[in-house]
Amino acid sequence: MDFSKEKDMRQSDLIIPYQEPAAKGDNPEFQSTIASTLPMAAVFMRNKYIGWAAVLFSLQSWLGESEETRKSNGTPGYFNVGMALTSLLVTYLPLFLPQPGARVASQTGAPAPAPGPA
Template identity: 80%
Template sequence: MDSTTKEKDMRQPDLIIPYQEPAAKGDNVEFQSTISSTLPMAAIFLRNKYIGWAAVVFSIQSWLGESEETKKSSSTPGYFNVGMSLVSLIVTYLPIFLPQPGAKQGSPTGVPAPLPA
């Protein structure tokens, strides 16, 4: 074999740059975990459906974005926050399916009852 028929190796060892893993951002993960655990509580206390849906979406997003480092450092797993947000959503919709006894059934904008003479 002739040296001209071999392919030349164009790689140069002095130009090789080793891979360095980027530093993790720890502050953003902690804030996301805090929000995904407090939004369901706010939805339960305020009985607000919009906050309940936001809690579900945000907790699913934070659960899917968990890394191995987050799993090691967090006190509760991501699926627990998703479960809590689903429970908060059920609590906000509960008065529709189980109305409270003694609650007025009339329209809040209706004509008031006549006063006794």
């Protein structure tokens, strides 16, 4: 059977031109908001896990920036990374600079004596 001799059944009036679908990516405004909000939450709550999440999220959003996002967004991606690293530094600061008057519980010493009846 020779297919080259068959009649072409396509109708030119039914042809629909290709239109590229709209991109369904993350909203860059939302990514920028989260990347700048997480470091502030880590500083206020002094939570190391939120600080690490802020660093990872800001790195991800900085590396995933497109030219279009760079033009429309006011804050550069490396600024969000710097804020996240600063928030991580603040959360670990009490380990290196303990507050004066703060008692550190001893792991090997005997517990403090309980006051007796007066």
